[in-house]
Amino acid sequence: MSTEADAGRTIGSVLVAGRGEIARRVFRTCRELGVATVAVHSDADADAPHAREADAAVSLPGDAPADTYLRGDLIVAAALAAGADAVHPGYGFLSENAGFARAVLEAGLVWIGPPPEAIEAMASKTRAKELMDRAGVPLLAPVRPGEAREEDLPLLVKAAAGGGGRGMRIVRELAALEDEVRAASAEAAAAFGDGEVFTEPYVERGRHVEVQVLADGHGTVWALGTRDCSLQRRHQKVIEEAPAPHLTGEQRAGLHGAAERAARAVGYRGAGTVEFLLAPDGRAYFLEMNTRLQVEHPVTECVYGLDLVALQLRIAEGAPLPAAQPPEPQGHAVEARLYAEDPARQWRPQTGRVHRLEVPGGPGVRLDAGVAGGDEVTVHYDPMLAKVIAWAPTRAEAVRKLAHALERAHIHGPATNRDLLVRSLRHPDFASGRLDTGFYDRHLTHLCQEPPDGERRLRAAAFAAALADAEARRTAARTVSGRLGGWRNLPSGPQTKCYRAEPGGAELEVRYRPARGGPPLAEDLSGVRALRVAADRVELEVDGVRHRFDVAAYPDGPDGPGGGEERARVFVDSPLGAYAFTVLPRFPDPRDRTEPGSLLARMPGTVVRLADRLAAGDAVTAGQPLLWLEAMKMEHRVTAPADGVLRELRVTAGQRVEVGAVLAVVASEEQGRTGGAEPPASPATDEGAGA
Structure with missing residues (x-):
């Protein structure tokens, strides 16, 4: 947040150091407050909605995040060049980077976020847990990988830095622990530049429950209720709601108190979220603190009737929160994240043009979209298209309203998870509030099936x-030849x-x-x-x-x-x-045929690694990983489609590939015995660890 010297400073222009939906969300509040807006954009985003809607936009040359939205020096320079007073970090990219926050402050700009020291304290999950332990916040005891025993299983390997499921593995067999720790460390190093991982007990059927906090520079900390974010894919949230259902008054009070202690322990200011794992026995354990605005913040806004972005700006200007206690919550809100992805095929991200994105509105329905009709979903960024939020006096009404809005939406473009969202909202377990992080592990196959008719x-x-x-x-x-008539007697x-x-x-x-x-x-x-x-x-x-x-x-x-x-x-x-x-054309073009047995890249990406000790001529089994392809912030495992022989591996680690590129060629075992015709080309299989 701003320094003491910034107290009372009025913000006249805000640069958002992000893109897509969150940039548009911040701009909306800025317009309502009479604050000018500045966008930054990569080459791929030059005509993106957030760049079009801002009062001014500054180009960050390149497409890759490392060259654009992760370049703090370029973003600070853009803010100064555009005459911005302040920088809002949004979420993702540099939003939880203490070095970036310091650079903004050193440039004389207002930082619309927590103090760099608070970001630093919570940046490493291992160090954050030590700090929370001293503050009396309940924790899961860590398990040293070298000391793990059978009775400790299952275990969860997690990256100390970053989030979004990167560098996270569930281990159910001791023999696999060493390899999973090594793989998680490699993924974390590639994603966050920090390969540190730690291991803790994995709680089966646990719930992901979090508390929104808001703190000013005058000693006031608000705990704005709970959110349940248990429905996740690849450790990323899909459906969120507020308040978390089926909590006792004692549980809510305990979560609120722990979240307030966590915020005060690091001298927090601004908006943040303290995340907990709620075990089936009702006990809650600290997971981490997100030192930024969360993607799911709209459900809290709907229930409390607040604009969290407006309050962020108010606190950044040095003003106190409007009261010692937050307002009373009203009703229930549910949010669904609409992704360009195919859930039935291991959540494979999709790219292409969004021709139309319209969700029926009405009282209590809100759309926070990152794209509009005519925009492209590219391989460079997260495939989330929009968030659809519904509020109603009761949970059942909010769930019904959201499912209806999604079902009636016109979404023309890449494949999306819309049908999955509707079926999830109407599933008996969700409808009754029986939620846990294993929901999709149990129900995905059924939810992806077409109805009986x-x-x-x-x-x-x-x-x-x-x-x-x-x-x-x-x-x-x-309009032309039809005017000449076309009557026939047959x-x-x-x-x-x-x-x-x-x-x-x-x-x-x-x-x-x-x-x-x-x-x-x-x-x-x-x-x-x-x-x-x-x-x-x-x-x-x-x-x-x-x-x-x-x-x-x-x-x-x-x-x-x-x-x-x-x-x-x-x-x-x-x-x-x-x-x-x-x-489909009546006469297929023979040029569309690909070498039989080929595994094709279904999207542009980078080959991050190849399977160890695997070469052409080696026998492979169905489902055996051959290589890993990174695209759209996710790592996709490409596997052998059947038992057979790896005839050819056509890529190397670090190689960039385009759509349709042949990654490998596998001859099935049956073909090897008979010498018969090979099957048609198979697409790359996405089964990878999450992003």
């Missing part, structure tokens, strides 16, 4: 897409349209026959008939019930824009579900 819904959506496409073509024809033959459903890759053939005096009829969908057909909307009667299908087509393929008409992507939205299709 999923195939019928999919085919109805594809039929609607085909009808809309035919109507669009007829409309276009009527019945029309069946029309065929081929699609590939995305994600998943299931290929569908839609056959329908134009009918005189009415909409076309489907030849392979009993109980489904068209009522009205337009180029952007089709009404179908499905088993006697009328449904509206909104249809939108965009001339780009799954690998990016420019694929041409035959590679168009079509999005169909209806109460029966949202579906995306790629139009």
Whole structure:
């Protein structure tokens, strides 16, 4: 936070040292307060929403975070060049870097964050635990890897620095501990420049519960209730809510007290979060303190009726909190993180253009988005598109409202986790508040499955897409040659349209026959008939019930824009579900074929390491790791698709690869015995440790 010399200093212009959703979030409050805004952006983000919306923007040449958003010297220089008074760190990147905070203060700027000393005290999880132990905050006792015994299992290996699941491993067998510690250390060193890791007991079915704190420079500390963030994938949060359900008054008071002691122990100022692991027996243990604003802060804002960013600025200007105690909480709020990813395929991140992102609003629904229609999701940054938040007087109402908003959203672009979010919110365990960090370990397979009538819904959506496409073509024809007439005395033959459903890759053939005096009829969908057909909307009667299908087509393929008409992507939205299709050409291009047995990179990235002692000609088993590819802040493990022989390894550690690059070639065991034809090329398998 600002120094004593800054007390009473009025902030007139703020630079946000970040990008995407959090930059836009801070700018929104600044505009409401009459504060000017400055953005920084990489080359990849030159036309990103946060760069477009700011009053001024400064370029950070390059694309990689290490060259741009992690360059504190460039960001400070940008603030000075743009005439900013203060720097807001956002979250991620340099938001918890004490050296950056000091550089901002030394440049004569106001730092809208905690004192550098507080950041430093909490930067290392091992040192933070020692400090919290002295402050009387409950902890899990660490276990030295060399002294671990069978009765200590399972264990959790964690990076001392950083967060987001990097450098984290669950160990269930003592024999694997040494290798997992080494792997976690290597990942932590690559991600944070610090390879220190520690080991502690892993609590099965624990809950991730945290407390939002806010402290001024006048001795007041607010504990703004609890949040439950137990639904996580790869140790990253997916759904968060406030207050945490099913806590006793004693538990809440204990968590609030421990969070306040943690904040006072480091002389904290500003907004921060103290995170706890709540064991099944009800005991809470300190995990870490995030010395910044959290991604999930909107649920606290909704429940307490506060603007945490406005309060951050107020405290940075030297003002006290408005009262000795925070306001009373009201109602319940739930937030879902919308990611460009495919949960059914090990949460594989997706890239491409976002054509449309619209979430129905209304009272109690909030959208904090990092992208807008026309923006690109690139490989350089986290794939989170937006956060959708719902508030209501009760938890059940808030959950229902959020699920409905997500279900009715129009999200056209890369594959997302939207369906998973809706199904998670409606799962009986979530609905009843039975939450823990193993939720997706137990339920992911079921949550990724289509409903029992999923195939019928999919085919109805594809039929609607085909009808809309035919109507669009007829409309276009009527503007030119259609005016010349086209009457014929013969019945029309069946029309065929081929699609590939995305994600998943299931290929569908839609056959329908134009009918005189009415909409076309489907030849392979009993109980489904068209009522009205337009180029952007089709009404179908499905088993006697009328449904509206909104249809939108965009001339780009799954690998990016420019694929041409035959590679168009079509999005169909209806109460029966949202579906995306790629139009398949009638005659496949032989140039699209890849060498059989190839493992392909599904996204641009960097090969961070290869499997030890593995070379061409070696036998491999199904699921055996061959190499690790880092992309979009995640590490993806590429594995052998079947038992066989590694014919070729085409990449080296540190090599940058593009979409579709051949990483390795594996011949299956069966092919080796028979000498027969090899299977088609397989995509790289993402099974890696989290980001």
